[in-house]
Amino acid sequence: MKAKYLVWVMFLALTALWVGLGQNALPEGPGRELVLQKCQTCHEIGFVTRERQNRERWDSLITEMQGYGLRLTPEERATILNYLATQLAPGASVPAPTPAQAAAAVSGAAVYNNCIGCHQANGAGIPGVFPPLAGHVPEILAAKGGREWLIQVMLYGLQGAISVKGASYNGLMPAYPQLSDAEIAAVLNHIATQWGNALPTGQSAFTEAEVKAQRGKNLSAQQVLAARGQLGLR
Ligand code: HEC
Ligand code: HEC
Known part of the structure; x- marks a missing residue:
């Protein structure tokens, strides 16, 4: 409960900052909103949109993020994995980032x-x-x-x-x-x-x-x- 609440607070605090920055670079598809909600609390969404990975690799990346403190229910995890493995598979094309997005993608x-x-x-x-x-x-x-x-x-x-x-x-x-x-x-x-x-x-x-x-x-x-x-x- 508490961890979920904290993730939510982090989400609210950072959404204000990142709204409009990375959203358009994520393709439409089921689960997109959840990815936007969960995957830009610690870093820009550019970390996600620039990747092209197979399902297995996305699976282990999500596990890595959970190690950093990402909190997901099993249902949310499955939804996000499906979205990423489908929309950001090897070879998938995505709207090119705007210059503002490119500048924001600092590692x-x-x-x-x-x-x-x-x-x-x-x-x-x-x-x-x-x-x-x-x-x-x-x-x-x-x-x-x-x-x-x-x-x-x-x-x-x-x-x-x-x-x-x-x-x-x-x-x-x-x-x-x-x-x-x-x-x-x-x-x-x-x-x-x-x-x-x-x-x-x-x-x-x-x-x-x-x-x-x-x-x-x-x-x-x-x-x-x-x-x-x-x-x-x-
Ligand atoms: C609790 C914090 C946190 C959350 C939430 C989070 N990440 Fe990360 N992510 C990190 C950290 C820390 C790094 C490493 C950053 C660095 O090396 O500068 C990272 C890096 C990445 C990378 C770059 C590859 C790598 O292994 O370094 C990808 C891809 C990524 N995250 C995807 C995601 C996705 C997808 C989600 C949502 C499902 C997500 N992240 C949510 C903390 C988080
Ligand atoms: C040329 C060597 C050098 C480089 C390069 C360097 N640091 Fe340091 N850093 C030090 C030294 C030496 C101290 C302790 C200063 C003292 O003794 O008062 C320190 C202290 C710190 C501290 C404070 C630790 C404490 O307990 O007070 C942080 C945080 C830190 N560095 C982060 C960084 C980061 C991040 C970078 C890169 C952007 C960086 N440092 C680059 C030498 C360096």
Whole structure:
């Protein structure tokens, strides 16, 4: 019950954002509405519309999404699988995305390539040098103000002594003001859901609007460090 309710809340929050962006790129067919309802709470519908897969592959993709927190009844799952396996089968043609849709289809995994050199592909970082993101981002998200603070780390960087899971760090996290709001939201959603990480109960995916709200604060990396102290991280 509760999980269903949360998915619904996430849906409502994000629909407002994505309405009109991706809908037309999904072909008509039974189950289309359900796909729109369920498959764009964590990422744009472009993640779905660009795929052409057979039934078996769609089946395992849905299972993968359930691992990320997608909640479906068995009936809903069957409806969605039928829709995807029929409408987005190999070779199926679909209305070409508009430029706005193409711009919105930002992949968090691609943006994360900027981070791999330090935080590593597996998010484990390098103890004492680069802090881990695996197993750690949810702790930051769970702290009061942690969501906004993560956005500030991306926009303004972080410098100075910190401690993560008992290890000390005193390095420099570069700022990424050159990334778009969509790219920052996408990479944060990526690190919040990879390597066993998950968004805390009740939190939905980062949006461009949230990132935008943190721009223009002109914080220094030291000020971001001071703000970290307010989060009450252990
Ligand atoms: C609870 C969050 C969530 C929901 C809901 C969700 N996904 Fe995903 N999806 C993800 C994450 C996380 C990724 C990986 C993103 C990345 O790597 O940047 C992803 C990636 C994908 C990809 C890209 C291929 C891949 O394996 O990375 C496809 C295709 C996809 N999702 C399809 C779907 C479909 C279809 C639905 C609806 C049935 C759906 N998703 C609903 C979280 C979700
Ligand atoms: C050049 C190396 C480097 C790169 C590239 C880098 N980081 Fe960092 N990151 C660091 C260091 C070092 C710290 C800790 C800073 C300190 O000691 O004050 C850090 C801290 C963080 C933190 C805060 C952790 C905490 O507990 O305070 C997050 C979140 C983070 N990085 C995410 C990212 C993401 C996402 C990217 C890619 C967009 C990225 N980093 C790219 C080096 C890097």
